Amino acid sequence: MKTKVRYFALFREQTGCESETIDWPGGSAAELFQMMAEKHSNLTTEAAALVAINDEMSGWETVLIDADEVLFFPPVAGG
Amino acid sequence: MRFSVSNTAIDVAAAKKAVTDNSCGALVVFEGWIRDHNEGQQVEQLEYEVYRPVAEKEGTKIIDEAFERFGVSNAVCIHREGLLELGEVAVIVCVSSPHRDAAFDACRYIIDQVKTRLPIWKKEHYVSGISEWVSCEHCAAAGG
Numbered sequence: 001m002k003t004k005v006r007y008f009a010l011f012r013e014q015t016g017c018e019s020e021t022i023d024w025p026g027g028s029a030a031e032l033f034q035m036m037a038e039k040h041s042n043l044t045t046e047a048a049a050l051v052a053i054n055d056e057m058s059g060w061e062t063v064l065i066d067a068d069e070v071l072f073f074p075p076v077a078g079g
Numbered sequence: 080m081r082f083s084v085s086n087t088a089i090d091v092a093a094a095k096k097a098v099t100d101n102s103c104g105a106l107v108v109f110e111g112w113i114r115d116h117n118e119g120q121q122v123e124q125l126e127y128e129v130y131r132p133v134a135e136k137e138g139t140k141i142i143d144e145a146f147e148r149f150g151v152s153n154a155v156c157i158h159r160e161g162l163l164e165l166g167e168v169a170v171i172v173c174v175s176s177p178h179r180d181a182a183f184d185a186c187r188y189i190i191d192q193v194k195t196r197l198p199i200w201k202k203e204h205y206v207s208g209i210s211e212w213v214s215c216e217h218c219a220a221a222g223g
Contacts, residue, residue: 009128009200010212048214050198055132057196071130071198075214078127078158078199079111079170079190 001026001066005036010074011049014042029053029070030060036072048075081154082138084129086161089168098153098175105179107186111170113163117213121206127169129160130198141192149185151176156189158199 006019015036024035029051037043051058052071064070095108113125142154154174163169172189176182193199204210 008130008198009202013212046214052133052198055136057133057137071133073130073198074200074212076195076197076199077201077213078197079194 001064003032003064003067004069005032006069006071008071008073011043011072014044015040016042026064026066028060029058029062029064032064032070033060033072046075049073050076080139081142082135082156082158084131084134084138084158084160086159089157089159089171091168091171094155094157094171094173097155098173100152100175102177103152103175103182104177105182106173106175107179107182108174109170109172109186109190110168111190113165113167113169115165117203120203120209120211122165122203123206124162124164124204125169126162126202126204126210127158127160128200128202129158131160134158134197134199137197138193141189141196144192145174145185145189148188149176149181151181151185154185154189156193158193158197160199 002021002023004021007015012018037045050073051060053068115122145154151174156172158170172186174182174186201213202210203213
């Protein structure tokens with residue numbers, strides 16, 4: 001299935017791209033991140049990282065469906 | 080709008096006016112300022128990146144939660160994005176309520192949640208020429 005992945009702030013710098021669309025067998029948001037970390041060797045797994053799917057905050061265990069847009073947020077620091 | 084993101088200077092007087100209410104005896108305001116140091120580094124400028132579609136949705140949710148938990152009458156929060164200079168206001172939270180306890184508690188709740196839940200990132204530009212993304216754990220420890 002196809003999934004669009006978007007990277008922000010530190011993750012964007014680590015991957016060197018803002019977004020990419022990948023074709024993969026499917027799985028959870030955590031599995032997708034792991035796969036992307038294998039593709040982009042600089043992408044670090046951060047315990048405090050957050051994930052959103054289709055502009056809604058989500059959980060890492062959420063199973064993705066075809067055409068979902070997944071947003072990977074590095075640890076946030078508002079205020 | 081109870082939560083908003085601004086790419087221009089925050090109008091503190093207007094934010095306070097937005098929660099003015101004759102039934103309220105208490106107004107609590109928190110302003111987060113750009114300070115000149117962090118973790119031993121001299122800070123020159125600070126840059127905020129905000130992913131607005133989610134930040135605005137989650138920010139509004141946080142304020143709704145504050146209304147529900149503390150029963151306050153009015154609350155607004157404005158967060159900056161873009162490049163900020165020392166002394167500028169990065170974030171403001173204004174809460175008004177009939178009595179002070181609820182206003183203090185709600186204000187604290189809103190700023191704490193904003194710091195940990197919204198897709199907002201800050202990059203510090205140091206006097207030394209180095210720039211670095213700041214993580215939440217760091218800003219929590221440093222206060223501000």
